[in-house]
Amino acid sequence: MVKYFLGFAVIVAIVCGIFYGFWMPLPDEPARDAVGQQKSINVNDRTLSYYVSGEGRPIILLASAGREASDFNELVAELAGAGHRTIAIEAQGIKNSTLPTEEMSLFDMADDVKAVADVELDAGETVTILGHAFGNRVARAFASRNDALVNGVILVAAGGEKAIPEKANAALKAIFDPRHSVCQRKENITTAFFAGGNDIPEHWVTGWHRHTAILQEKAKGQESYARWGAGGTKPMLILQATEDAIAPTEDAGAPLAGRFPDRVRLVMIEQAGHALLPEQPAKIAEAITAFLKEQG
Numbered sequence: 001m002v003k004y005f006l007g008f009a010v011i012v013a014i015v016c017g018i019f020y021g022f023w024m025p026l027p028d029e030p031a032r033d034a035v036g037q038q039k040s041i042n043v044n045d046r047t048l049s050y051y052v053s054g055e056g057r058p059i060i061l062l063a064s065a066g067r068e069a070s071d072f073n074e075l076v077a078e079l080a081g082a083g084h085r086t087i088a089i090e091a092q093g094i095k096n097s098t099l100p101t102e103e104m105s106l107f108d109m110a111d112d113v114k115a116v117a118d119v120e121l122d123a124g125e126t127v128t129i130l131g132h133a134f135g136n137r138v139a140r141a142f143a144s145r146n147d148a149l150v151n152g153v154i155l156v157a158a159g160g161e162k163a164i165p166e167k168a169n170a171a172l173k174a175i176f177d178p179r180h181s182v183c184q185r186k187e188n189i190t191t192a193f194f195a196g197g198n199d200i201p202e203h204w205v206t207g208w209h210r211h212t213a214i215l216q217e218k219a220k221g222q223e224s225y226a227r228w229g230a231g232g233t234k235p236m237l238i239l240q241a242t243e244d245a246i247a248p249t250e251d252a253g254a255p256l257a258g259r260f261p262d263r264v265r266l267v268m269i270e271q272a273g274h275a276l277l278p279e280q281p282a283k284i285a286e287a288i289t290a291f292l293k294e295q296g
């Protein structure tokens with residue numbers, strides 16, 4: 001009897017393991033907890049959530065399309081250790097940040113960032129704005145609209161001037177599709193975000209928030225690149241991956257650096273794709289802290 005029971009238990013475990021491996025979890029399940037003190041404000045009858053860590057000069061962090069503020073956890077720790085205060089904002093529709101009932105433009109999203117800055121910055125204080133992937137668009141829109149408030153702009157995996165290459169764009173959209181298995185999602189994540197040979201961390205298998213991504217996708221087409229592309233007038237650091245399939249440097253970082261050579265510095269990161277942050281955390285932190293030190 002015990003023998004048959006154990007055999008049945010093994011079969012159930014195998015079936016459950018196969019089911020989990022191929023179909024669970026769904027893409028928009030939370031990735032992991034963000035580090036820092038969680039805070040929230042009310043903006044236009046919506047809740048906007050963010051996390052504050054460290055002390056010192058403030059840096060606002062904006063994540064990639066449909067991704068969580070927790071993507072910055074490792075960078076937040078490095079910046080706090082270097083004497084900086086980070087404000088990692090959760091995008092609309094993620095965790096405690098409310099999804100709006102109407103469409104938003106990039107400048108609407110930048111205004112949400114400004115609402116957080118108004119609460120968190122001291123009088124006369126300026127801020128460095130950092131955006132990863134889609135967040136780079138909002139960061140530049142914020143800097144364009146609030147130039148006097150900004151002392152520097154950091155773009156991690158810049159993009160936005162040219163359309164995403166077809167293969168990478170198809171993979172990007174498929175990541176958010178809950179009908180795909182985990183195996184398929186991992187393949188698409190690798191295609192769109194990771195350089196060959198780089199492992200996908202577990203917290204990058206989930207945390208792909210569909211409704212937020214839809215909101216952000218619609219925001220892309222509502223503002224002309226000419227209105228936000230320059231990202232203001234302050235010094236800018238661009239960290240571009242050598243194997244970025246979504247925003248190849250010739251379409252993204254290089255043209256921007258060539259257009260504003262006096263204030264824009266382009267740093268290429270080897271063995272990394274569009275994800276960058278989980279692929280080369282030490283190189284990213286080193287380049288960012290060096291840039292911040294130069295800004296005083």
